[in-house]
Amino acid sequence: MKKLLLSLTLISLISTNLFAQFPGGGMGGMGGGRPKETTPLPGTAQAAPKGSAKITGYIIDSAATKAVEFASVALIVKATNKPVDGTVCDDKGKFTLAKVATGEYVLAITFLGYQSKRVDVKIVNKNDEIDLGVIKLSQTSQILQEVTVEGQRSLIEDKVDRMVYNAEKDGTNKGGDATDVLRKVPSLSVDLDGNVTLRGSQNVRVLINNKPSTIVASSVADALKQIPSDMIKSVEVITSPSAKYDAEGSSGIINIITKKNTLQGLTLNFDSSVGIRGGNMSLNGNYRKGNMGFSLGGFGRATYNVNGDFVNTQIAKSDGTSTTQSAATRNNGLFGSYQLGWDWDINKTNSITASARYGARNQSTFQDALSTIIKRTNGTNTSTIRDVETKDNSGTVDLNVDYTHLFAKPQQEFSLSAQFSRNDRKNNFTNIIRGVPDSLSRITNINPSYNQEATLQADYQSPIGKTQMIEFGGKGIFRQVNSNFTQIGNSGSLDYDQNIAASYFSYTLTTKKKYSFKAGGRYEYTTINAIQTAEGGTKTDINIPSYGTFVPSFNVSKSLKGGTTLKLAYNRRIQRPSLQFLNPNRNASNPSNVTEGNPNLSPEFTNNYEFTVNTFFKNTFLTTALFMRNTTGSIQSVRRTVEEVGKSPYILTNYENIGNEDAYGMNLFGNVNISNKFQLGGGTDIYYSKLNNNRDTKNEGWVASFRMFGSYNLTKGWGLQVFSFYRGRQVQLQGSQGGFGIYSLSVKKDFLNKKGSIGLGAENFFTPNGFKINNSIESSTISQTSTNTLRNMNFKINFSYRIGKMTFDAPKKRKKSVNNDDLKDGGSEGGNGGGGQQQQPAATPAAGGGRPR
Structure with a gap:
């Protein structure tokens, strides 16, 4: 194989600002990497009195014992009831507020579909590190004439660089395979033989948990029949992949994420x-x-x-x-x-x-x-x-x-x-x-x-x-x-x-x-x-x-x-x-x-x-x-x-x-x-x-x-x-x-x-x-x-x-969240595609960059 010569210099990337109240709104750009220091909420960071203290914690769903991704966390001065700082959780539910001054505060935690929660926090010394541990949010529930109303996550979400169909929220997917699921995803079309098109093109890369497979390279239709619909968490459609993705897939990438459990x-x-x-x-x-x-x-x-x-x-x-x-x-x-x-x-x-x-x-x-x-x-x-x-x-x-x-x-x-x-x-x-x-x-x-x-x-x-x-x-x-x-x-x-x-x-x-x-x-x-x-x-x-x-x-x-x-x-x-x-x-x-x-x-x-x-x-x-x-x-x-x-x-x-x-x-x-x-x-x-x-x-x-x-x-x-x-x-x-x-x-x-x-x-x-x-x-x-x-x-x-x-045991150490998205696949008619930027399930490898088709 001939020697590869590369000289690349290019500028500027997408990294859309986060909508904290939009379900699963994504963490913004930064190359798809996991933020270790979460992003301040607009309008609060500049007003915050600065110190050396730090506040950390984890937000989880009280019923499902899973992380509440991207919940909003606002730091409010108790005396004035005004917000002075804020952030959003990462995909593990973790939040960090750094450079906090001494004083008495209220931590206000909100997310769409959940009841808001307020936690009192007191910073006595300027170098205090307050670990609040696990904070549980309950889904919205109110009694109206003996009818229980519960909040739910959107079936379709728009993230920074992709459209996401949350298959686990759709009960009609029970008892089928991936073909039945993909027919419900916006921009996708699946014919009766199982051949997939994205915006009319069969030249699409299909990934399974951010990783391709030779079964996909041989036939997308055959690969979809081997994936039970009950095991699919979500389907991501990426129509404009960045340079990190393999170049194959003329119309874009379809990334099938299966259900995972890291608890x-x-x-x-x-x-x-x-x-x-x-x-x-x-x-x-x-x-x-x-x-x-x-x-x-x-x-x-x-x-x-x-x-x-x-x-x-x-x-x-x-x-x-x-x-x-x-x-x-x-x-x-x-x-x-x-x-x-x-x-x-x-x-x-x-x-x-x-x-x-x-x-x-x-x-x-x-x-x-x-x-x-x-x-x-x-x-x-x-x-x-x-x-x-x-x-x-x-x-x-x-x-x-x-x-x-x-x-x-x-x-x-x-x-x-x-x-x-x-x-x-x-x-x-x-x-x-x-x-x-x-x-x-x-x-x-x-x-x-x-x-x-x-x-x-x-x-x-x-x-x-x-x-x-x-x-x-x-x-x-x-x-x-x-x-x-x-x-x-x-x-x-x-x-x-x-x-x-x-x-x-x-x-x-x-x-x-x-x-x-x-x-x-x-x-x-x-x-x-x-x-x-x-x-x-x-x-x-x-x-x-x-x-x-x-x-x-x-x-x-x-x-x-x-x-x-x-x-x-x-x-x-x-x-x-x-x-x-x-x-x-x-x-x-x-x-x-x-x-x-x-x-x-x-x-x-x-x-x-x-x-x-x-x-x-x-x-x-x-x-x-x-x-x-x-x-x-x-x-x-x-x-x-x-x-x-x-x-x-x-x-x-x-x-x-x-x-x-x-x-x-x-x-x-x-x-x-x-x-x-x-x-x-x-x-x-x-x-x-x-x-x-x-x-x-x-x-x-x-x-x-x-x-x-x-x-x-x-x-x-x-x-x-x-x-x-x-x-x-x-x-x-x-x-x-x-x-x-x-x-x-x-x-x-x-x-x-x-x-x-x-x-x-x-x-x-x-x-x-x-x-x-x-x-x-x-x-x-x-x-x-x-x-x-x-x-x-x-x-x-x-x-x-x-x-x-x-x-849910709050990790004592900084945990990885690696995105395996630089991937290659094949289409049912010979097509190939790219990867996703989603954290890997525990059942599959999760290293960054990923693998080819």
């Missing part, structure tokens, strides 16, 4: 669900004693009775030959995921985390009585009936080790991360003509493949004064991809090695006038060695030149009075093709519609521009984002008619760097807490898409999707939630894909002081016969229309129970 003690959580379309079960345990924690968990999911049918008609424009196909379809699958996590705070400045995960999938798809009728203009018509079975099995191993060192200066950190990940996959199919025993009537394809990655990474960050931060680091990613395929007349293999060396620099500046700037640059150098082996063993070197990529990013934000924030962002991204695009295996499970990858693909490059306005007033949150995305060398599917001697004409789909793809659109989302019991929200994503292959093909049109949700908390632990989603027609280079809708209703009852719950869920119950999706393809050689029907009405029962008790 002391032992717990065991059991969740299960059974329905007419599938069922799942999970068991997860956590144990923490002192400065060491362990976690162990397992999850299994089965899908069954997923039935449908399709009708497809295509006409060859060269001679008018028409081909009509129809079949009944069935899908069954078994999915499993098992993980072991360990973390150890060696001392107040050093910590190690490690995790191991194994995921498995066994999925079968059937096309029963696949009827093919070919009508030629010369009158020679043919027809066949086939049975097709496709088996798609895989196993994935992820190993992570992370080390973090904290310096004496707050927010100064150094981290090292190492990861190994491997996905082994086998995709086979058998296609048999009914009633013909001859072996020539049987079409088979055996396609084992693997995707392996090893990563080493180092990151460093340090503040400059109180308003600036620098970050820099380096990373090496070493990938090996292999695909072997065996079929009659077309066997071979692909060996594809890709190495990436990267380094980055980022600078942050926050001003007194509530402006935040963040700018940076990342340089990545890529080398590729690819060999394709054809039938008979002939090897061909695929000449793909090495290339360097510089990726700049710039973000600026401004906090206005009244709870409004303005954000302006620009970034450049790269999208390298994944195995799903590269694999030269010719998949002919349907002989009339064949797909094939292209190992000669080049990466595509995207420029993203975004302007966002977020407003929070009274009980309403509203966000509006305008965006523009320009992509060159866009990787798109291209279809053409192939005629071979002795065979019927068929449509071949492969992938090419077609040219340009532009999108101009808007995301609009609103969320209102009508009362402490009743919450409504909804929004729309709409954009205009233009595709042009710089030859003779182009297409354009409007694309829109809509979502709505509501929740109502009844008395005595009962809750009701509804959700609906509609995805409109999708514009493609050679046609369009039809829209579809999904809706659900759930009711849940908590018992035994919320240790357990039981619930009922219903999905698409007004459409027992399923819904139809109409697709079309139009090119210079073919015209095709198809209708797919999916029957997905579902009823299910959910049950969960928690055993054990956790306690």
Whole structure:
């Protein structure tokens, strides 16, 4: 691998001022690092009489015994009742008030959804250090005609650099997988195959707990099926990543955060669900004693009775030959995921985390009585009936080790991360003509493949004064991809090695006038060695030149009075093709519609521009984002008619760097807490898409999707939630894909002081016969229309129970809060993305900088 040369100097970064009363409002910029000295509240710090005393403490939820992140803490002079200083808690619930003068004070603690609390504090000596220990806040509760009203956290939050969907607050997520959860997230869209798009682009990086996996690189859709919805805490959508993130992911990053527990003690959580379309079960345990924690968990999911049918008609424009196909379809699958996590705070400045995960999938798809009728203009018509079975099995191993060192200066950190990940996959199919025993009537394809990655990474960050931060680091990613395929007349293999060396620099500046700037640059150098082996063993070197990529990013934000924030962002991204695009295996499970990858693909490059306005007033949150995305060398599917001697004409789909793809659109989302019991929200994503292959093909049109949700908390632990989603027609280079809708209703009852719950869920119950999706393809050689029907009405029962008790012990030492966000993933259609800046769960590594896809 060639030596990487980097010289980066860039200025200014985003670090939006904190809204303390907005739930989970984020801690401002400073490079995503955890503040060790919390930020003064505006309007108080300058008025505070200065001394040498210090006041510290921890704010926790009295019922859930968990930290209340970012609660407001005001220091009030007891005699005058005027605030003279203040701060906000960090993500551990810790607050610190430094340089406090002697005197008698009242500490006023507030946070949305909680009862305010006042604590008397007396500073006698100028160097006193007052540790108030744990201070418990109770959720808002008032009795009105014997009805209890309780505060609740917003389902959707806007943080400094991301939109957050709090999945754990949505009861309709019980008994599903990550696919069901992502459909509810603003700006995201998930089709019926599980392919995810962000603002209309599938080139998105998907992370799990800030860490990618080779299962995601192979197929996002498959990875999502291995994550139970009950275990998802939140989903973060990052559309303008900073230079610290890997350059991949043209449209942005999706970071799935699973539930975590960093409290002391032992717990065991059991969740299960059974329905007419599938069922799942999970068991997860956590144990923490002192400065060491362990976690162990397992999850299994089965899908069954997923039935449908399709009708497809295509006409060859060269001679008018028409081909009509129809079949009944069935899908069954078994999915499993098992993980072991360990973390150890060696001392107040050093910590190690490690995790191991194994995921498995066994999925079968059937096309029963696949009827093919070919009508030629010369009158020679043919027809066949086939049975097709496709088996798609895989196993994935992820190993992570992370080390973090904290310096004496707050927010100064150094981290090292190492990861190994491997996905082994086998995709086979058998296609048999009914009633013909001859072996020539049987079409088979055996396609084992693997995707392996090893990563080493180092990151460093340090503040400059109180308003600036620098970050820099380096990373090496070493990938090996292999695909072997065996079929009659077309066997071979692909060996594809890709190495990436990267380094980055980022600078942050926050001003007194509530402006935040963040700018940076990342340089990545890529080398590729690819060999394709054809039938008979002939090897061909695929000449793909090495290339360097510089990726700049710039973000600026401004906090206005009244709870409004303005954000302006620009970034450049790269999208390298994944195995799903590269694999030269010719998949002919349907002989009339064949797909094939292209190992000669080049990466595509995207420029993203975004302007966002977020407003929070009274009980309403509203966000509006305008965006523009320009992509060159866009990787798109291209279809053409192939005629071979002795065979019927068929449509071949492969992938090419077609040219340009532009999108101009808007995301609009609103969320209102009508009362402490009743919450409504909804929004729309709409954009205009233009595709042009710089030859003779182009297409354009409007694309829109809509979502709505509501929740109502009844008395005595009962809750009701509804959700609906509609995805409109999708514009493609050679046609369009039809829209579809999904809706659900759930009711849940908590018992035994919320240790357990039981619930009922219903999905698409007004459409027992399923819904139809109409697709079309139009090119210079073919015209095709198809209708797919999916029957997905579902009823299910959910049950969960928690055993054990956790306690909150205020740490005696300065604790780490490392963000693992400099990450790389792959999309379901070969896409890749970045990372998040969220603290890691105890079950997974949590070192800064993170690991690649």
